[in-house]
């Protein structure tokens with residue numbers, strides 16, 4: 098497998114922006130359990146960063162069960178499976194997504210659902226993919242990496258490429274225990290990756306805070322550190338409706354509560370000096 102095929106003579110040279118001196122901050126979105134809202138949050142964070150003027154890349158890191166493209170309602174011509182097959186270079190698999198009226202356009206590196214090749218990448222291939230993403234990050238201000246469910250090695254290898262992982266957790270005990278398992282395994286595997294928590298699908302803010310306290314207390318007791326809370330996102334059927342219609346909620350109803358909550362989290366994630374968001 099090659100991520101850097103020799104440039105064919107007849108392939109048009111893709112115009113990429115000039116390389117930055119410092120790489121983008123890479124934020125991975127993880128959870129352990131599936132179906133908690135990682136892809137919804139990844140897309141919303143990417144849109145929020147883009148609307149704030151950050152050049153943003155959203156990577157579908159759910160190898161084998163990718164669905165960023167489905168939630169965005171796009172049909173990309175190429176994707177990570179083509180990269181793995183050696184047909185295109187990593188940067189040539191990037192697809193621009195129009196932000197519509199919101200001016201929040203960003204780039205996507207799509208996956209391919211049902212791709213056995215992506216689902217069964219060897220550890221070397223994932224390590225090379227992670228290295229390729231780190232190199233590609235030089236061309237962006239912000240990279241969002243939507244991870245798959247589970248805590249297996251390949252998921253951790255991708256997560257290790259991130260500066261920060263946002264754990265999406267709901268109040269279901271299975272979500273909380275799977276998230277704790279993810280946090281524990283990643284802490285052992287990549288201790289320098291900062292881990293923060295966002296509680297999704299909250300019925301009330303107080304309930305979200307309680308869920309956070311339960312998980313973070315377990316981390317403090319058994320792992321010796323307490324991940325910070327980056328925010329709570331309220332449950333709203335509008336999220337499900339937007340996904341069903343394959344349109345992003347941030348473009349159709351930017352004032353809805355889950356979107357306002359996610360934008361607040363985007364502010365928190367970029368709250369380091371010099372990284373402030375203005376949206």
Ligand SMILES: Nc1ncnc2c1ncn2[C@@H]1O[C@H](COP(=O)(O)OP(=O)(O)O)[C@@H](O)[C@H]1O
Nearest residue numbers: 131132133134135136137298331332333336337
């Ligand atoms: N804040 C929310 N309010 C209501 N439903 C939500 C919310 N976030 C996610 N969901 C529901 O959870 C489902 C799974 O979301 P998704 O982003 O695909 O999860 P994951 O990527 O973790 O598998 C969505 O189809 C939607 O119905």
Ligand SMILES: [Mg+2]
Nearest residue numbers: 135136159164
């Ligand atoms: Mg997903």
